[in-house]
Amino acid sequence: MEVSKIALIGNPNTGKTSLFNLLTGLNQQVGNFPGVTVDKKSGSYTGLSGKKIEVIDLPGTYSVFPRSNDERVVFKFLTSKDSEDFPQAVVVVADTSNLERNLLLFTQLYDLGIPLVLALTMPDVAERRGYQINLEKLSAAFNGVEVVMVNGRNGEGLQELKAAIERNKLKDNQDVFLQNDLEALIKNNTAQTQDAKARYKKLRTVINSVTEKKGQVGDRFSQKLDRVLVHPVSGYAIFIMILLVIFQAIFNFASVPMDFIDGIFGELSQWTKASLPQGAFVDLLAEGIIPGIGGVVVFVPQIALLFTFLTLLEETGYMARVVFIMDRLMRPFGLNGKSVVPLMSSVACAIPGIMATRSISSWKDRMITILVAPLMSCSARIPVYTLLIALVIPDKTVWGFFNLKGLVLFALYAIGVVMALIVAAILNAIIKSRDSSFLLLELPSYRTPRLKYVGISVLEKVKVFVMDAGKIILAISIVLWAMASYGPGERIEKAISEIQAPSIDGDEAMIEEYEFKVAAAKLENSYIGILGKAIEPAITPLGYDWKIGISLITSFAAREVFVGSMATIYSVGEDFEEDHSLLDRLKEQRNPDSGERVYSLAAGCSLMVFYVFAMQCMATMAVVKRETRSWKWPFIQLIYMGLLAYIGAFITFNLLS
Amino acid sequence: MKKKLSTFDIGDCGTVVAVENTSLLPKMTEMGLFEGKNVKVLFKAPFGDPIAIDIEGYVLSLRKKEAELIEVEL
Numbered sequence: 134m135e136v137s138k139i140a141l142i143g144n145p146n147t148g149k150t151s152l153f154n155l156l157t158g159l160n161q162q163v164g165n166f167p168g169v170t171v172d173k174k175s176g177s178y179t180g181l182s183g184k185k186i187e188v189i190d191l192p193g194t195y196s197v198f199p200r201s202n203d204e205r206v207v208f209k210f211l212t213s214k215d216s217e218d219f220p221q222a223v224v225v226v227a228d229t230s231n232l233e234r235n236l237l238l239f240t241q242l243y244d245l246g247i248p249l250v251l252a253l254t255m256p257d258v259a260e261r262r263g264y265q266i267n268l269e270k271l272s273a274a275f276n277g278v279e280v281v282m283v284n285g286r287n288g289e290g291l292q293e294l295k296a297a298i299e300r301n302k303l304k305d306n307q308d309v310f311l312q313n314d315l316e317a318l319i320k321n322n323t324a325q326t327q328d329a330k331a332r333y334k335k336l337r338t339v340i341n342s343v344t345e346k347k348g349q350v351g352d353r354f355s356q357k358l359d360r361v362l363v364h365p366v367s368g369y370a371i372f373i374m375i376l377l378v379i380f381q382a383i384f385n386f387a388s389v390p391m392d393f394i395d396g397i398f399g400e401l402s403q404w405t406k407a408s409l410p411q412g413a414f415v416d417l418l419a420e421g422i423i424p425g426i427g428g429v430v431v432f433v434p435q436i437a438l439l440f441t442f443l444t445l446l447e448e449t450g451y452m453a454r455v456v457f458i459m460d461r462l463m464r465p466f467g468l469n470g471k472s473v474v475p476l477m478s479s480v481a482c483a484i485p486g487i488m489a490t491r492s493i494s495s496w497k498d499r500m501i502t503i504l505v506a507p508l509m510s511c512s513a514r515i516p517v518y519t520l521l522i523a524l525v526i527p528d529k530t531v532w533g534f535f536n537l538k539g540l541v542l543f544a545l546y547a548i549g550v551v552m553a554l555i556v557a558a559i560l561n562a563i564i565k566s567r568d569s570s571f572l573l574l575e576l577p578s579y580r581t582p583r584l585k586y587v588g589i590s591v592l593e594k595v596k597v598f599v600m601d602a603g604k605i606i607l608a609i610s611i612v613l614w615a616m617a618s619y620g621p622g623e624r625i626e627k628a629i630s631e632i633q634a635p636s637i638d639g640d641e642a643m644i645e646e647y648e649f650k651v652a653a654a655k656l657e658n659s660y661i662g663i664l665g666k667a668i669e670p671a672i673t674p675l676g677y678d679w680k681i682g683i684s685l686i687t688s689f690a691a692r693e694v695f696v697g698s699m700a701t702i703y704s705v706g707e708d709f710e711e712d713h714s715l716l717d718r719l720k721e722q723r724n725p726d727s728g729e730r731v732y733s734l735a736a737g738c739s740l741m742v743f744y745v746f747a748m749q750c751m752a753t754m755a756v757v758k759r760e761t762r763s764w765k766w767p768f769i770q771l772i773y774m775g776l777l778a779y780i781g782a783f784i785t786f787n788l789l790s
Numbered sequence: 791m792k793k794k795l796s797t798f799d800i801g802d803c804g805t806v807v808a809v810e811n812t813s814l815l816p817k818m819t820e821m822g823l824f825e826g827k828n829v830k831v832l833f834k835a836p837f838g839d840p841i842a843i844d845i846e847g848y849v850l851s852l853r854k855k856e857a858e859l860i861e862v863e864l
Binding site: 195196198200230231233234237262322323325326329330333355356359360363365368369453456457458460461462470568571572573574575576577578 | 813846849
């Protein structure tokens, strides 16, 4: 049988993913294994015979016996021999510098009768540590299995690996290393432990006979680096510094491409309106679909940048150290060290953050991380924060050198983080769980990251954001557009006819003003406008009027829509940084009854607090539903965050007014 | 002398003589932590928890709670 389908399997940190990238390049996709939320990474390459070969990159595992969702998938995959998905060859990727532990999995697969190829990675590390493996002897110990030395960093040995895969020599292997009734052990922990120990014992003899040692040298470099990076003082100092650099870079570098994207979609929308015949469909296109897509794409620079940093840290091996130094600090909150990366990702966007919780093995810890992740201020809140800060926070210097506006922005992020921890601690007391949380994590040696693989990985995550969040944001944008464009009966038409049209010889400014006024009248009398007025009694205690109510409702597609809605309601352009008319207009708004300013310090701060806490993101809810496989959790999230937002805003408003 | 791994100071080393039988036992075994292995405490996170140990050439981190399950002969 010709080889057309293969799978890669191996322990975590063996360079398995590097090898996968090396084989498939950009020809890869991430999907799901049927029925579970475990990533299925697959790709393809052209084999030496010219035939296309499909590759599946299975999740990293130490043994065939499953202890997590990921590993259950692997077990099921490897024991479904009759399935049409079953590969003709499985490449076991093993770290040469730690053969004993790596080969445990290999011998288990060998006894399951799976056709194997053994790829030994990291030959450079092994050499540095003074090992030399005799490949022929190792092959002979396992009935002539193909053993290939391959360097995932520079591709050395890749051709040999491809050739070995296509020779597929072990396809009818009947040989047994220890025993072949592994599937019977699946539920028996004691038997699994016995089996593993027996395998290790036998393996040690095999490995001793194939290894030439030239004196044992530890990984001095990693140990020296660790003395600084996990140090009680310098370890945290460096971690905080890295975080500062990352967020500084995101704020400084992402704004250029974001403005550019914003501009392009704005022009595209105007062009569509100007050059296509008028009608409902063109309106839908120009006001619903194009801005909807723009609202998704505009976040790509920020998200890509954050993921580039996170992937770099992951690739170097530093992330495992972050887990290590943060674990004890996170535990009182019912979180663990592995919650840190998802929470950091949530600062870009909660969606990839929530997906990153898959690495947390304890169900309870994972649930708590998912539930609090949206409290981290994501990129969609930034435009809202900036507008409100520009509106109500005075431009002055405090304590000598801090800019008050910057300080408030920092405070908003801090409030989110602190509230996330408080809520986590409460959930920790409420949620009951049978399985206790544990941490058994390998700290890999430090490595220089390979930029190409960082690029591939970032591309993949951005794709997930655009596809998953994008389609929901787009759908809601269209619904909201419809609700904002249509109203009951002739209400909108009537309101528009009451506005005085500019005379024919009016100048551009007058025409523009008229258009803004028409847009405002349209929104005010649309279904959304009516809804905004209907909720006014509920939001008056927070210091908001119905105009803010409208913007709160439109924020459900994506929070930053707030800015655009406010601009429309107040009949001005939305670019408040260049053109001050939105800010000026908002500042002069006064309450018709009391005569006080609508956007007082109290109302502005109350609104900021509301945006920190409220779950105004349908895309996140959809992802939480997918990850937890139940609507229960996203609704719990919606309700508790809504309550937090309401109560928080109420307190803020009353304290400050 | 036998001591629990959780009581080790940085730099202490020894040979694992027993691992308590809990649901983590097979996982620990598969990760290469079982009787007969030479271990050395490399460093500890702040507050002494979790700890990182060298197991014959690779570094594993575990919580104090897990280290309590492991008995080591100095």
